[in-house]
Amino acid sequence: MKLFVLLIIIFGKTFANENTSIVCKENRSRELQTIVKASQDARKNFENLTQEQLNLLGKKDNEHLLRIEKIFKEGCLTSSEDFAAAAMVFQYGATSKHFFQSFLWAKKAVELGDTTQKRLMALSIDRYLISINHKQIFASQAFKPDRPKNSCWCLEMVEKSFPDKLRLHYMGNNLNAQITWLKGLNKNNKCPQIYCNKKRKNSPKGTVPGFW
Structure with a gap:
């Protein structure tokens, strides 16, 4: 009986992990890329944005930050692409914590094989240093x-x-x-x-x- 219960727990956890992985891969990863594109598109012609437009951009950035934090807590940052996307958005943050988190996630993307994110590591570090x-x-x-x-x-x-x-x-x-x-x-x-x-x-x- 104990063995049966243990098997249920083990296979239940395995199924849950696999199910979470599928959700992350099919939904969250796609959502992260959508957020990155929206953040970058909003900065086109940045030099000519009015103060009102900048204020709206700041509000939208904050929404993106909160959403990515939630995705991270779900355990859905798994691939180098996910970490790179999260890092890219967090470099548009407003605090030293945001910039340092951007560095950490860019570093993780590099560790997972995406060496192109070394540049994002550098950008995030400089933003962090200036912010302090x-x-x-x-x-x-x-x-x-x-x-x-x-x-x-x-x-x-x-x-x-x-x-x-x-x-x-x-x-x-x-x-x-x-x-x-x-x-x-x-x-x-x-x-x-x-x-x-x-x-x-x-x-x-x-x-x-x-x-x-």
């Missing part, structure tokens, strides 16, 4: 004081102790290449300044748990 008032390490984050087209972009302060070879490994660009990227953003304006004036804390090794 630290210097970025990959030089991926530029800032524009206001939104008129004739204003200049500046590069947020960069931690110089971070190895340039790691920038190249994760971002695909070293620091000089990122400076060239910044100049490209400002190509139609006279913008002699490279780095932003805002002072930020140093980001020595040990600043980013699990990475640097």
